[in-house]
Amino acid sequence: ETLEDNPKPTFDFKSYMLQKANTVNQALDASVSLREPVKIHESMRYSLLAGGKRVRPVLCIAACELVGGDESMAMPAACAIEMIHTMSLIHDDLPCMDNDDLRRGKPTNHKVFGEDVAVLAGDALLAFAFEHIAISTTGVTPARIVRAIAELAKSIGTEGLVAGQVVDIRSEGQKDLGIKDLEFIHEHKTAALLEGAVVLGAILGGGTNEEVEKLRTFARCIGLLFQVVDDILDVTKSSKELGKTAGKDLVADKLTYPKLLGIEGSKALAEKLNKDAQQQLSEFDQEKAAPLIALANYIANRQN
Amino acid sequence: SVSANHLNSTQFDLKTYWTTLIAEIDNNLDQAVPIKYPEQIYEAMRYSVLAKGAKRAPPVMCVAACELFGGSRLAAFPTACALEMVHAASLIHDDLPCMDDDLSRRGQPSNHTVYGVDMAILAGDALFPLGFQHIVSHTPSDLVPEARILRVIAEIARAVGSTGMAAGQFLDLEGGANQVRFVQEKKYGEMGECSAVCGGLLAGAEDDEIRRLRRYGRAVGVLYQVVNDILEAKSEIPEDEEKKKKKGKSYVAVYGIERAAEVAEELRERAKMELHGFEKYGEKVAPLYSFVDYAVDRGFSVGESS
Numbered sequence: 001e002t003l004e005d006n007p008k009p010t011f012d013f014k015s016y017m018l019q020k021a022n023t024v025n026q027a028l029d030a031s032v033s034l035r036e037p038v039k040i041h042e043s044m045r046y047s048l049l050a051g052g053k054r055v056r057p058v059l060c061i062a063a064c065e066l067v068g069g070d071e072s073m074a075m076p077a078a079c080a081i082e083m084i085h086t087m088s089l090i091h092d093d094l095p096c097m098d099n100d101d102l103r104r105g106k107p108t109n110h111k112v113f114g115e116d117v118a119v120l121a122g123d124a125l126l127a128f129a130f131e132h133i134a135i136s137t138t139g140v141t142p143a144r145i146v147r148a149i150a151e152l153a154k155s156i157g158t159e160g161l162v163a164g165q166v167v168d169i170r171s172e173g174q175k176d177l178g179i180k181d182l183e184f185i186h187e188h189k190t191a192a193l194l195e196g197a198v199v200l201g202a203i204l205g206g207g208t209n210e211e212v213e214k215l216r217t218f219a220r221c222i223g224l225l226f227q228v229v230d231d232i233l234d235v236t237k238s239s240k241e242l243g244k245t246a247g248k249d250l251v252a253d254k255l256t257y258p259k260l261l262g263i264e265g266s267k268a269l270a271e272k273l274n275k276d277a278q279q280q281l282s283e284f285d286q287e288k289a290a291p292l293i294a295l296a297n298y299i300a301n302r303q304n
Numbered sequence: 305s306v307s308a309n310h311l312n313s314t315q316f317d318l319k320t321y322w323t324t325l326i327a328e329i330d331n332n333l334d335q336a337v338p339i340k341y342p343e344q345i346y347e348a349m350r351y352s353v354l355a356k357g358a359k360r361a362p363p364v365m366c367v368a369a370c371e372l373f374g375g376s377r378l379a380a381f382p383t384a385c386a387l388e389m390v391h392a393a394s395l396i397h398d399d400l401p402c403m404d405d406d407l408s409r410r411g412q413p414s415n416h417t418v419y420g421v422d423m424a425i426l427a428g429d430a431l432f433p434l435g436f437q438h439i440v441s442h443t444p445s446d447l448v449p450e451a452r453i454l455r456v457i458a459e460i461a462r463a464v465g466s467t468g469m470a471a472g473q474f475l476d477l478e479g480g481a482n483q484v485r486f487v488q489e490k491k492y493g494e495m496g497e498c499s500a501v502c503g504g505l506l507a508g509a510e511d512d513e514i515r516r517l518r519r520y521g522r523a524v525g526v527l528y529q530v531v532n533d534i535l536e537a538k539s540e541i542p543e544d545e546e547k548k549k550k551k552g553k554s555y556v557a558v559y560g561i562e563r564a565a566e567v568a569e570e571l572r573e574r575a576k577m578e579l580h581g582f583e584k585y586g587e588k589v590a591p592l593y594s595f596v597d598y599a600v601d602r603g604f605s606v607g608e609s610s
Contacts, residue, residue: 130461
């Protein structure tokens with residue numbers, strides 16, 4: 001009724017992300033302290049606290065808050081997801097895997113600490129993720145925490161990250177692969193952990209089964225979306241803009257969306273995935289769903 | 305009562321107990337790691353988890369500790385299998401060229417020599433979470449409340465993590481003097497400790513009993529390894545220099561056979577002393593006693609090879 005009254009407040013995504021990422025960074029810093037043996041813990045912290053946009057932990061917290069939970073219920077899980085993500089990057093960068101020297105604009109873990117420590121630091125982060133959820137989650141029933149742990153485990157192993165990585169490695173240089181293979185790789189390599197992030201948040205926040213499943217579908221769409229955009233950026237941006245080695249998919253002769261669908265076709269697919277994702281949020285309180293809607297748009301439009 | 309316990313220990317038929325459990329655990333593991341798409345990774349995982357001749361000492365100790373407090377074997381099996389999965393994961397990674405660079409394990413080519421370094425890393429990365437997943441999805445909820453399952457998860461994660469087995473492996477690689485006890489406790493004691501503690505946690509043992517299991521399991525884990533080192537040294541197949549260098553962190557290599565034998569005796573005493581605290585459970589403590597003597601005497605051979 002007054003001029004100041006804004007009937008449709010716009011959601012300030014940038015400050016939301018900054019504030020949440022900041023809280024997550026503090027929680028991550030506190031979760032892995034420098035202990036004996038110092039070098040392993042330094043190695044874990046080097047990669048875990050290397051920055052990054054914290055998309056996965058923020059998704060976890062946003063999903064938790066969307067279904068009515070508090071940030072604190074999801075924070076240990078959010079940190080655990082980031083630990084797993086970091087671990088997979090450390091191991092993927094190893095010489096026997098993708099052999100990368102640069103990650104998030106810094107030398108990769110094994111370049112700094114050696115391959116042996118990098119393998120151990122990854123293993124330790126993986127294990128600690130589970131320990132952290134199991135002992136640090138508060139305000140949630142043990143039954144829900146156990147359910148969250150089951151989801152997390154599934155998103156990492158042979159039904160998740162690892163499966164994607166295996167098929168990805170095997171697909172290099174093969175000519176007869178199609179969109180189905182590509183989808184399998186990314187549904188596992190990228191989407192599984194994003195799905196884990198969202199689903200863990202929804203479970204820990206007290207979501208109903210129906211809410212959890214809606215958010216699962218949302219996460220699967222933005223997971224694929226994430227990879228389609230990644231593939232587009234790999235061929236359209238420089239290493240400096242990306243903070244990691246650009247064009248490496250081409251060099252490795254990897255199957256990518258632009259290769260299969262062209263740049264324009266890939267962009268059209270990205271648009272459809274974003275739309276499908278947001279469709280899943282339509283029955284939630286739109287004000288509460290604003291962070292996830294904005295996150296989907298952010299993933300679709302990111303430049304690095 | 306010490307002699308009564310000794311009687312229990314000698315009368316108890318550990319071989320039957322152990323071999324019966326091995327068969328069940330092997331069967332469970334076989335089902336827990338099926339072959340699906342992408343087959344290669346499941347094959348790599350199965351190669352190490354289902355390796356022939358595995359003694360399954362961690363799972364058997366877990367089951368025995370659970371049964372000590374009246375827990376059901378069914379309550380312990382999923383965790384018992386998980387211990388074997390995470391243990392296999394650690395060993396696969398320990399054998400990698402950038403770590404111990406071992407070409408064989410349990411008398412077979414090591415995982416990476418068969419499946420490649422990349423698959424070996426991924427097989428390990430997949431076995432850790434599979435272990436946790438197996439516990440949470442297979443432990444009967446009517447037998448074990450969720451709060452206990454969370455403690456088991458935390459215990460296993462701690463044991464394999466940056467202050468546990470990973471720390472032991474790191475310190476072993478780093479070299480340096482006078483750390484042999486610490487490295488042995490981390491590399492070999494942690495698994496024994498974790499196995500005994502998980503069994504107790506699943507059965508709802510009291511905190512002081514858990515602490516006792518912790519000390520017992522740690523002593524038995526190290527004892528087993530010290531005796532292994534002694535037996536290996538006595539069998540005296542001359543090792544090449546390369547291999548000797550890698551075995552730097554054993555009691556035998558650092559202090560010689562005689563001192564190692566003394567350490568073994570101390571560990572045996574310590575482990576049994578802890579078990580005296582469980583006398584009120586009567587003959588159910590017998591399996592835990594017999595592990596201690598078995599670790600030293602190796603009175604029979606378990607599995608198909610050592």
